[in-house]
Amino acid sequence: MSAAPSPPTDKPARSRALQKGQQTKAAIVDAALGLATQIGVEGLSIGALAEVMGMSKSGVFAHFGSREELQISVIREYHARFEDEIFFPALSAPRGLPRLRAMFALWMQRSSIEIDAGCIYISGAVEFDDCPGPVRDALCGSVRTWHAAMKRAIVIAKEEGQLGADLDADQMLFEIHGLILALHYEARFLKTPGSIERATRGFDNILSRYGAAPATASPSQE
Amino acid sequence: MSAAPSPPTDKPARSRALQKGQQTKAAIVDAALGLATQIGVEGLSIGALAEVMGMSKSGVFAHFGSREELQISVIREYHARFEDEIFFPALSAPRGLPRLRAMFALWMQRSSIEIDAGCIYISGAVEFDDCPGPVRDALCGSVRTWHAAMKRAIVIAKEEGQLGADLDADQMLFEIHGLILALHYEARFLKTPGSIERATRGFDNILSRYGAAPATASPSQE
């Protein structure tokens, strides 16, 4: 909503009441995110969510006003966690190639969890590829933001001379993205063991093809 | 079913009646496949399918006995078409590397159609990764069959000396699979133009990394 943020008052009862409603909403979004990673954003139902929360359907509904708004809240929460776990930590690595490596390594770390829990950027792409609307736009926006961050790291690495000057950043990003998608496909659907290692090796292969020096103490190919 | 195939009789009425039922069923499966490529195998509903067919729900239902059986019929039909369009034509290319190239080229050709219509091996993986059962098994089996065919081509190319002797066929397959997945993701969801060309360049990159000579008259990087 566009309501002005309400400043904290001296009346504890009112501020506590406000907090209570927000806490409940946050708890619902948290539970919804848990459901969505397992069954997809499109599979989210208010009834199932209410049961998980031990609330009535309309009690859940009232916090969002529509299923669409619930879905968008879930996507925003996912985006925030993605940033917290991958994007921000990677910023502490030096610009360019080290940061790109950090992003991928953190992504792999997260993926080893997501193999159990699922990734809504991947399931959402399949669910909404033919369904224009605000949910699709929210998903698309989050993914694009993340892709842009990775591309920036690639471009900087190129400018710093850590990657070949003739490299096509979009092409490299495409190939890296493919590794992540193959990882989820093989690990989560086909249940092929060793997929994380294969994705990591694939990343090393791409880097070496694009002219990066081998990482110090790379664990692959041992 | 396990019923013995009924031999053609001299009574035209009966054989025509049999054909009629089978023709109707085939027409339903065809329409169902069209729906499934757009909205997914899980999104298939007997009611929607009946409307498309101009039939009653129970009229459609009677041909399958359950939604699950309908879904499996759709997957089998998809598998058959996949073989007809990619696997069998590729067999006419020489064993090894040329056949591998033919498989990928035919796959790309098919993908340019699927960007509009969707691929149930991709959407199905997301829909059924957490849903054990016969539908998932059918999907998994089809994908594994196709992966095995590609792996065979890679292994032969290696044995023939057309690819490096130290190559890991599963690793190479993983990377190729990633390109296909990235293609569908970017083209179908993000609507990024030029994704087919990127996938093709990615394939050339993988081949050259694994020691293949450049293809004769390769159109990439021109």
Place this chain on the structure above:
DNA sequence: CCTACCGATCGGTAGG
């Protein structure tokens, strides 16, 4: 945050 309800749609069944 609740109860009580709505119209629509789902997979599936009975009986023909």
Place this chain on the structure above:
DNA sequence: CCTACCGATCGGTAGG
């Protein structure tokens, strides 16, 4: 292949 129906579930609303 049909009509007519079932119990369950969906998103959403009314009213409190």
